[in-house]
Amino acid sequence: MKTIEHKNALAEARALEVPSRELSLRRDPSVSQFWNENRKLLEAAWAEWEIENKDDLLVPDETMLDPRLRKAIKDAWENPEKESAVADLWDEVIPGVYVAQFFDVDRLADFRNYLEAVANSRVPKRAPYGIQLNRYGMMLDPRSEGHLAAPNFQAFYNDMMDRFMRPIARLLLGTYGYDNQTFGFSIQYNPDKDKDLHAHTDASAATLNININLPDEKFTGSEVDFYDKASGKTVQAIFEPGKAIIHRGDVAHATHPITSGQRSNLVVWLYGDRMQIPRGSSSSYGGATNGVTTVVTAENINARQRWSLPDGSKDTIAPF
Numbered sequence: 326m327k328t329i330e331h332k333n334a335l336a337e338a339r340a341l342e343v344p345s346r347e348l349s350l351r352r353d354p355s356v357s358q359f360w361n362e363n364r365k366l367l368e369a370a371w372a373e374w375e376i377e378n379k380d381d382l383l384v385p386d387e388t389m390l391d392p393r394l395r396k397a398i399k400d401a402w403e404n405p406e407k408e409s410a411v412a413d414l415w416d417e418v419i420p421g422v423y424v425a426q427f428f429d430v431d432r433l434a435d436f437r438n439y440l441e442a443v444a445n446s447r448v449p450k451r452a453p454y455g456i457q458l459n460r461y462g463m464m465l466d467p468r469s470e471g472h473l474a475a476p477n478f479q480a481f482y483n484d485m486m487d488r489f490m491r492p493i494a495r496l497l498l499g500t501y502g503y504d505n506q507t508f509g510f511s512i513q514y515n516p517d518k519d520k521d522l523h524a525h526t527d528a529s530a531a532t533l534n535i536n537i538n539l540p541d542e543k544f545t546g547s548e549v550d551f552y553d554k555a556s557g558k559t560v561q562a563i564f565e566p567g568k569a570i571i572h573r574g575d576v577a578h579a580t581h582p583i584t585s586g587q588r589s590n591l592v593v594w595l596y597g598d599r600m601q602i603p604r605g606s607s608s609s610y611g612g613a614t615n616g617v618t619t620v621v622t623a624e625n626i627n628a629r630q631r632w633s634l635p636d637g638s639k640d641t642i643a644p645f
Contacts, residue, residue, distance in 0.1 A: 486593060
């Protein structure tokens with residue numbers, strides 16, 4: 326791969342001929358080849374884009390998140406025995422599904438302006454496969470082709486996953502041992518494209534789905550149904566600005582068609598090395614390491630372990 330001159334990367338990236346929507350939607354091999362061949366160029370272009378816009382561009386950081394959540398998280402990292410204050414912020418919808426305020430509503434406009442600048446950057450980005458390439462559909466994690474590689478965004482993304490999502494998932498869902506790896510994308514539901522999502526489960530140990538609509542961005546429809554295996558009932562959740570739903574990946578869910586307006590969300594996953602996810606009940610998961618079977622239960626993981634970073638490195642396997 327040729328060496329990219331940093332000062333020319335942005336112009337060179339903007340001049341690339343991006344694979345067509347049709348090729349992307351059918352996952353033609355040429356699409357993956359395009360993103361892989363230009364990965365270093367695009368990373369350099371995003372870094373240059375940040376420098377070029379440093380006087381006008383938001384630097385995303387944890388101050389955009391809900392103040393109560395930030396305080397509870399900060400306290401728990403300093404003293405894991407205070408983790409109950411984090412759990413108290415989340416309302417349980419059904420077993421394995423919780424809702425809480427995640428973004429500060431007063432900072433959502435700043436974040437959306439940042440994403441608008443990203444959309445207008447003319448730096449090529451890959452939308453999640455199957456999504457019809459709307460403005461807010463993009464990959465967030467470095468393991469993904471054509472991801473949003475802006476250094477300041479990546480610092481925010483990694484902080485959100487490491488300091489917020491992972492310990493929350495361990496606390497509420499018991500995912501310890503199956504959460505070393507991260508994945509993320511953004512999506513926007515519209516009545517004329519990407520309007521719904523049929524019933525499915527996720528290839529994740531935990532999924533965090535965060536609404537980033539502004540308070541005055543109203544929409545109708547787009548409710549999310551979660552299926553409760555224990556009761557056999559379906560429970561419906563409605564997204565509100567800055568609200569997040571966290572759930573085990575094996576909880577079946579579906580999105581109703583959106584009938585007016587738009588709904589914009591960030592969706593992030595945690596799962597184990599080599600894409601391993603928990604099997605069985607929510608409180609007892611079995612796994613094998615070096616041929617030795619181990620059982621991880623919610624009861625034998627202590628608070629200090631929940632509020633820690635994984636030892637292993639990140640892999641390069643992307644779910645899609």
